[in-house]
Amino acid sequence: MIxxxxxxxxxRFYDEGYKHTEQAGQFCKDLGLNCYExxxxxxxxxxxxxxxxxxxxxxxxxxxxxxxAPYFINFANPDDEAVQKSYGxxxxxxxYLKLMGGERVVFHPSAQGKATREEAVxxxxxxxxxxxxxxxxxxxxNMKFCPETMGKFAxxxxxxxxxxxxxIDNCFIPTIDFGHINAREQGSxxxxxxxKTRLEYMIGELGYEKVKNFHxxxxxxxxxxxxxxxxLTFEDTVYGPEFEPLAVALKELKLEPYIVSESAGTxxxxxxxxxxxxxxxxx
Numbered sequence: 001m002i003x004x005x006x007x008x009x010x011x012r013f014y015d016e017g018y019k020h021t022e023q024a025g026q027f028c029k030d031l032g033l034n035c036y037e038x039x040x041x042x043x044x045x046x047x048x049x050x051x052x053x054x055x056x057x058x059x060x061x062x063x064x065x066x067x068x069a070p071y072f073i074n075f076a077n078p079d080d081e082a083v084q085k086s087y088g089x090x091x092x093x094x095x096y097l098k099l100m101g102g103e104r105v106v107f108h109p110s111a112q113g114k115a116t117r118e119e120a121v122x123x124x125x126x127x128x129x130x131x132x133x134x135x136x137x138x139x140x141x142n143m144k145f146c147p148e149t150m151g152k153f154a155x156x157x158x159x160x161x162x163x164x165x166x167x168i169d170n171c172f173i174p175t176i177d178f179g180h181i182n183a184r185e186q187g188s189x190x191x192x193x194x195x196k197t198r199l200e201y202m203i204g205e206l207g208y209e210k211v212k213n214f215h216x217x218x219x220x221x222x223x224x225x226x227x228x229x230x231x232l233t234f235e236d237t238v239y240g241p242e243f244e245p246l247a248v249a250l251k252e253l254k255l256e257p258y259i260v261s262e263s264a265g266t267x268x269x270x271x272x273x274x275x276x277x278x279x280x281x282x283x
Contacts, residue, residue, distance in 0.1 A: 002256040003064055004275040005035035006267030007217070013268065022054045025061030033271055035064040037260045038100065041071045044092045051099035059101050066104035066215070066258065069093040075127035076110035076120040076156055083127055087134055094140045103143045104215055104258065106175045109165060110156040120156055125165060132169045144173050146215045151180035151228025158184070159198055163205045174202065175215040179231070179262070182241040183223035189241040195249040203253070212255055218243060218274065219262040231264045234273055247278045 005028055009018070013027055021038065028036050036058070040046075058065045070089040077083050093105050110124040128147070135141060147165045150157030159181060166172040181198070182189040189195060202211045220232040222239050232239060250257070261271035 001034075002250070002278065003035035003258045004271045004278075005033045005037070005063065005258075005260060006271050007037040007068070007260050007262045008039050008267065010263075010267040010269070011265045022057040025054075025058035025063040025065070028063045028268070029061040031268060031272055032275065033268065034062070035066065035258050035260065037066045037068055037106070038097070038102075039068045040089075040093050040096070041068055043070050043072075044089070044096055046096055048096070048099055051096045055100035055102075064258065065097070065100050065102040066106060066260070067093050067097040067100070067102060069105055069107040071108060073107050074110045074113075075124040075131070076113060076115065078113070078115065078123070086127070087131055090131060090145065091134055091138055091140070094135070094138070094143055094145075098140070098143065104146055104173075105143065106146045106148055106215060106217075108150060108155070108157065109147045109162070112154050112156060117156075121161055121164075124156055124161075125168065128165055128168050128172070132171060135171050141171055143171070144215075145171050146173050146175040148175035148217065149177050149180050149184075151177065151183040151221060151223070153184065153227045155227075159201070163202060166206055166210070170210070173210060173214055174206075175217060176202075176257075177217035177262075178241055178246060179217065179219045179221035180228060182239075183221045183228040186223065187240065190245070192245040192248045192252075195246045196253065199249055199253055199255065212257075214255070214257045216257045216259040217262050218246070218259055219264070219270070231262055233263045233266045234270045235266075243274050244277050244281075247274070247281055248283065251278070251281055251283045 263270040
């Protein structure tokens with residue numbers, strides 16, 4: 001079943017008097033949303049007890065929880081010792097997400113740095129094979145690890161690169177951030193066909209079953225000559241992308257992803273708007 005929800009706690013969450021993440025499951029449920037993404041972006045700073053409390057609350061609300069691993073991850077780092085920290089960030093995120101009852105860990109793959117694009121991509125792929133081994137060794141093989149498309153030219157994470165990474169093992173499924181793709185490609189996502197060609201490419205390369213419930217980040221994003229600048233809200237009328245053409249493409253292709261809103265402060269409201277658009281399509 002397709003799911004909609006926010007990334008983290010939006011301004012509305014606090015305006016309505018909520019304070020703690022364990023309350024976010026009921027908050028989402030009351031709005032009619034059914035997924036939520038917890039961010040470990042600045043590091044995994046949570047006790048095991050807190051993770052269990054959050055997990056119990058989300059389970060009771062019937063809201064699926066995923067997690068975003070720390071932003072410091074860089075599997076293209078030429079320093080093997082530094083890359084060990086990246087393995088740790090992903091595995092630590094998985095440990096605490098499992099305690100919260102979730103199974104999807106989103107992560108940024110890498111940055112190009114001073115290497116050529118080809119070198120950085122190959123190095124990332126090689127490290128993801130090692131990450132796969134760590135995933136199995138630590139008993140996380142039933143979880144999903146979701147490398148994300150990125151919005152800046154200097155980052156590794158084009159659609160094609162992410163698809164290739166996801167061929168490494170069944171534990172990897174794509175996180176497609178359509179705002180990032182639109183920013184990286186300078187406003188490329190406008191029509192149903194713009195979305196559909198990318199989705200059909202994914203299905204052709206990875207198979208329908210792997211793509212059916214893939215992970216989505218969606219927000220409007222300001223971009224410039226180097227790609228992504230900052231996340232916006234659905235109030236933006238300049239940069240896009242718009243959600244309705246994606247909703248049509250998803251329905252036509254019978255795809256049911258987890259769609260997480262990363263709007264700037266209006267995540268829950270914009271997730272609700274996406275759900276309304278999707279539910280009202282007559283297809």
